[in-house]
Amino acid sequence: MALVEAGLERPGWLARLAQEHARVFFFSLGKLARAPLAAALTALVIGIALALPAGLYVLTRNLASVGYSWQESLQISLFLKDSVAEERGAALARELRAEIGVSKTNYISRAQSLADFKAQSGFGDALAILQDNPLPAVIAVTPNRKLGKAGVEELAARLGRLPEVDLAKLDQKWLERLYALLDIAQRSVGIVAILLGVAVMVIIGNTIRLDIEARREEVEVMKLIGAPDSFIRRPFLYAGFWHGLLGGLLAWILVAAGVQALGAPAEQLAQAYGSQFRLAGLPWTDGLALLGAGVVLGWAGAFVTVGRRLALIEPR
Amino acid sequence: MSPPASDIVRFDQLAYRYPGGQDVLSGVSFSIAQGEMVYVTGPSGAGKSTLLRLIAALCRPTRGQLVVMGQNLSALKNRHIPAYRQHIGLVFQNFNLLYDRTVFDNVALPLVIRGYAYADIGRRTRAALDAVGLLNREKSLPLTLSGGEQQRVGIARAIVTKPALILADEPTGNLDPEMALEVMRGFQRFNEAGVTVMIATHAIDLIEALPHRIIHLEHGQITDKRPTAASQLGDRHGAR
Numbered sequence: 170m171a172l173v174e175a176g177l178e179r180p181g182w183l184a185r186l187a188q189e190h191a192r193v194f195f196f197s198l199g200k201l202a203r204a205p206l207a208a209a210l211t212a213l214v215i216g217i218a219l220a221l222p223a224g225l226y227v228l229t230r231n232l233a234s235v236g237y238s239w240q241e242s243l244q245i246s247l248f249l250k251d252s253v254a255e256e257r258g259a260a261l262a263r264e265l266r267a268e269i270g271v272s273k274t275n276y277i278s279r280a281q282s283l284a285d286f287k288a289q290s291g292f293g294d295a296l297a298i299l300q301d302n303p304l305p306a307v308i309a310v311t312p313n314r315k316l317g318k319a320g321v322e323e324l325a326a327r328l329g330r331l332p333e334v335d336l337a338k339l340d341q342k343w344l345e346r347l348y349a350l351l352d353i354a355q356r357s358v359g360i361v362a363i364l365l366g367v368a369v370m371v372i373i374g375n376t377i378r379l380d381i382e383a384r385r386e387e388v389e390v391m392k393l394i395g396a397p398d399s400f401i402r403r404p405f406l407y408a409g410f411w412h413g414l415l416g417g418l419l420a421w422i423l424v425a426a427g428v429q430a431l432g433a434p435a436e437q438l439a440q441a442y443g444s445q446f447r448l449a450g451l452p453w454t455d456g457l458a459l460l461g462a463g464v465v466l467g468w469a470g471a472f473v474t475v476g477r478r479l480a481l482i483e484p485r
Numbered sequence: 486m487s488p489p490a491s492d493i494v495r496f497d498q499l500a501y502r503y504p505g506g507q508d509v510l511s512g513v514s515f516s517i518a519q520g521e522m523v524y525v526t527g528p529s530g531a532g533k534s535t536l537l538r539l540i541a542a543l544c545r546p547t548r549g550q551l552v553v554m555g556q557n558l559s560a561l562k563n564r565h566i567p568a569y570r571q572h573i574g575l576v577f578q579n580f581n582l583l584y585d586r587t588v589f590d591n592v593a594l595p596l597v598i599r600g601y602a603y604a605d606i607g608r609r610t611r612a613a614l615d616a617v618g619l620l621n622r623e624k625s626l627p628l629t630l631s632g633g634e635q636q637r638v639g640i641a642r643a644i645v646t647k648p649a650l651i652l653a654d655e656p657t658g659n660l661d662p663e664m665a666l667e668v669m670r671g672f673q674r675f676n677e678a679g680v681t682v683m684i685a686t687h688a689i690d691l692i693e694a695l696p697h698r699i700i701h702l703e704h705g706q707i708t709d710k711r712p713t714a715a716s717q718l719g720d721r722h723g724a725r
Contacts, residue, residue: 185600192597390581393543394642395570396598484543 197407215416222362373470413467499549527702533685574643578655613645633664
């Protein structure tokens with residue numbers, strides 16, 4: 170094609186690309202800064218949408234850590250037959266310490282059980298009516314931590330077959346229920362995250378659509394003077410990027426604020442149960458992932474919208 | 486007969502029909518040599534704008550051939566249209582400026598699209614603004630300028646890339662006579678510098694003041710008739 174255009178060398182494509190992206194980066198940021206209220210509202214909507222799954226995620230993480238900490242304090246209670254003498258019970262407790270998978274045992278005699286029960290339950294007076302001590306002697310067995318769930322169950326079954334033992338009780342039904350609930354909760358987090366991720370894309374897509382409509386004439390002029398679609402698209406994609414980034418940042422702040430607000434009551438609750446549990450916030454790696462999710466969703470939402478919208482605008 | 490190699494625009498039995506079905510141009514053939522300045526005249530609806538829009542690849546010929554700068558526009562793929570359009574300077578009746586950007590940014594836009602280095606963009610943009618006498622207004626917003634000045638901004642944007650071909654569609658339609666003559670003189674100066682210029686216009690007095698070849702359209706076809714000035718129409722009316 171004959172060209173009079175002369176006299177200027179274009180920089181290499183990499184330099185052109187870098188210059189263009191740097192230009193649009195600041196240009197689109199400037200656009201946002203010139204309409205701070207609209208930008209803030211968009212960021213708020215996206216932030217809330219992202220904060221919901223992120224908050225649920227933090228909640229399930231904390232519940233899971235509660236579960237783990239309780240699993241560590243898991244005990245097998247061996248209720249001894251009443252016929253077993255106190256000396257024999259104490260000796261059995263010492264013998265069991267040598268068993269594989271046992272880290273600690275503690276013998277609690279019938280008298281001690283009764284004393285503990287009186288002191289802790291508040292039913293002491295009621296027990297005084299009874300003539301015999303109804304409580305059995307107990308050996309509390311702490312399994313080795315390295316023992317898995319199946320290993321602990323097997324140990325409990327094995328100890329339950331000892332002649333002195335009436336009943337071996339591994340009270341972990343509630344733990345299993347907690348894990349089942351956690352599983353459901355974690356899956357719900359996934360589903361909620363997907364749904365709200367789509368919502369974020371739609372929100373950003375709609376924001377960009379309105380933006381394109383408002384700048385329809387500008388797009389037409391750009392097309393008239395030979396701007397390729399990639400050039401026209403870029404500011405809108407960057408706008409999506411900024412919306413997503415600000416939304417992700419806001420979501421992070423919202424989650425952190427929520428953890429902060431719930432931290433003290435959660436600690437009180439934990440103390441009431443004699444636990445050292447403290448509410449954990451979003452680790453910074455997950456926070457960065459949240460920002461990344463915002464950016465990717467923002468960019469994608471803008472991309473889907475811009476491609477369709479720009480094709481509809483043809484210069485008259 | 487093969488056309489001379491110096492033809493920059495060549496219409497060959499070209500027809501254009503609106504998607505609705507109305508014929509706008511039919512059997513139009515002409516060519517424009519490199520470095521020519523041409524007026525496209527004719528009554529409203531004769532197809533002047535369509536002629537320029539076809540050259541700018543803003544619409545596609547229905548039949549016939551259109552070759553611009555060696556490029557057969559029927560064979561031009563959609564995705565290559567932006568690159569093609571960058572070789573043409575377009576000037577519009579309603580200026581088509583971006584009103585939220587300064588004069589400088591408006592004129593610099595075609596260079597930004599092409600990805601020149603910023604130092605070069607600044608130099609070229611100021612040269613173009615200087616050529617239309619608006620160097621002192623580079624930081625102004627278009628709406629603070631008069632109509633004539635806005636059109637000069639539009640012209641600066643069209644010439645900043647030094648295109649081989651400038652297409653102007655009623656460039657003086659929104660201007661008062663003095664400004665209009667000034668704008669037309671500007672086009673003539675660019676033409677003298679070697680740029681091919683096509684101007685669709687109604688302004689007979691300007692054509693008479695700055696005579697160049699005329700392509701006159703009536704009912705979508707080229708005729709030998711010549712545009713009539715408003716004054717003559719008045720005379721004829723009075724003679725009856």
